[in-house]
Amino acid sequence: MEQKARQLGQISEVEAGIGAEAAGLDALYGHLSAHDIVERSLGTLFSGAIAAVSSFGADSAVLLHLIAEVDRHLPVIFLDTGKHFEETLHYRDALAADFGLTDIRVIEPDPATLERIDPTGRLHETDVEACCAVRKVEPMARGVEPFQAWFTGRKRFQASTRAMLPVFEAVGSRIRINPLARWTTTDQADYMRAHRLRENPLVAYGYLSIGCFPCTQPVKPGEDARSGRWAGQAKTECGIHLSGLEKSLTDASL
Numbered sequence: 001m002e003q004k005a006r007q008l009g010q011i012s013e014v015e016a017g018i019g020a021e022a023a024g025l026d027a028l029y030g031h032l033s034a035h036d037i038v039e040r041s042l043g044t045l046f047s048g049a050i051a052a053v054s055s056f057g058a059d060s061a062v063l064l065h066l067i068a069e070v071d072r073h074l075p076v077i078f079l080d081t082g083k084h085f086e087e088t089l090h091y092r093d094a095l096a097a098d099f100g101l102t103d104i105r106v107i108e109p110d111p112a113t114l115e116r117i118d119p120t121g122r123l124h125e126t127d128v129e130a131c132c133a134v135r136k137v138e139p140m141a142r143g144v145e146p147f148q149a150w151f152t153g154r155k156r157f158q159a160s161t162r163a164m165l166p167v168f169e170a171v172g173s174r175i176r177i178n179p180l181a182r183w184t185t186t187d188q189a190d191y192m193r194a195h196r197l198r199e200n201p202l203v204a205y206g207y208l209s210i211g212c213f214p215c216t217q218p219v220k221p222g223e224d225a226r227s228g229r230w231a232g233q234a235k236t237e238c239g240i241h242l243s244g245l246e247k248s249l250t251d252a253s254l
């Protein structure tokens with residue numbers, strides 16, 4: 001018991017240190033342009049120990065294009081939940097070819113765990129939290145485990161829950177970087193147009209935030225971009241962007 005308490009204390013100290021580091025990085029570099037944040041993160045801050053996470057969804061092209069301009073060999077982690085739209089999978093392959101990305105790493109749910117927790121593939125109908133935990137959170141935790149930091153394409157405008165999103169933030173013992181946090185919908189559209197970037201075909205049908213097909217629907221006029229995710233439910237995040245991501249690596253229930 002004493003040893004366990006000491007280990008927990010050490011973990012808390014590490015996480016506190018990472019929290020302070022992330023806050024310091026945000027104060028120093030959070031005001032820079034998205035390109036400069038990517039370049040500095042790849043070049044000096046986390047050289048050789050950083051990846052990107054991409055859903056290849058509605059807004060994914062911008063971040064991947066910025067990354068490819070600096071280092072197209074950066075590992076890009078794609079979480080294949082087994083419930084994606086076919087359009088998303090085709091879009092992933094098309095963007096990788098467009099930008100010359102050489103290291104797309106596809107992470108999948110653990111087959112044995114799926115068989116135990118979701119043998120029929122219909123868990124989302126009765127327990128969306130459990131479905132996200134087994135199909136998204138645990139696999140993503142495995143995906144980012146080898147790295148000190150990773151990029152995401154999250155932005156403050158996407159939802160009220162992201163309104164205070166920092167550029168650099170701590171997630172357990174690692175740092176998550178959101179180079180586009182301060183971008184607006186206009187910034188996004190202007191960049192896509194200026195660089196003639198390919199758009200996920202589902203956007204044309206009103207899908208402004210794209211996840212698994214059973215839990216995603218088109219956004220209604222006037223609603224925020226993520227309102228089509230788990231519509232009608234209190235749920236707003238799948239869990240891979242929440243601070244408890246790393247806990248799933250040791251969660252015996254998964």
